[in-house]
Amino acid sequence: MTAAALVVAALAAILHVYIFVMESVTWTSPRTRAVFGMSEEEAQTTRLLALNQGYYNLFLAIVTGAGIVATATGADAVGAALLYAGLGSMLAAAVVLVVSARDKARAAVMQGTLPLVAIVLLLLASTL
Template identity: 65%
Template sequence: MLAAAMVLAGLAALVHVYIFWLESVVWMRPATRRVFRIASEDDARTTRALAYNQGFYNLFLAVVTVVGIVLLATGSTPAGAALVYAGSGSMVAAALVLVSGSRAYARAAAIQGTLPLLAVVALTAAVV
């Protein structure tokens, strides 16, 4: 079950690195604007600084999770589990905040939160 938790947490981290890429690197591209339903280049320009910042939050959650996975893989189970819980749990919490703001974001919240939720469940089953 620990291996499943690490794989799920790793996939969740990859999703969050991708979100970082969209929000912090390619925010102004038309394809990215379509993903986030940003109608105009002016709207994207207006929200660029906010998206840039938010993208880095996603990156930091991924980094914490990956460090936790590395620690788990090298036998440092307590520290690794704590970091995977912190990173993946924060991803789940962020998904809940996203959908609580508007039901229109339910799909995005599901994409953002399902893998880390499964990782938390698998990790709990593995370490209890």
């Protein structure tokens, strides 16, 4: 069960690295603007906000990755703390997104499903 949790956690981290790239590197590109449904003017106006938000996503991915490494190398308590912090923050961000903008429910589900599944698997692994 722990191995499955770590695989899903890794997928969540990879997704958040991808979100980082979109928000902090390619924010004003036509493809990223299409994903977020923005005009070129909106993208230029929000570029610095997106840059900052992208780095938050990267940091969550790094914390989660560190938790995966710690758990895989036997530092279970440290690994669990890092995993719950990273994955819990990812899930909380998805909840904030859907609560604050109902029209972003699809994005929130995409952002929050992997962290939720990983957390459930970690909880199950810790009780078995």
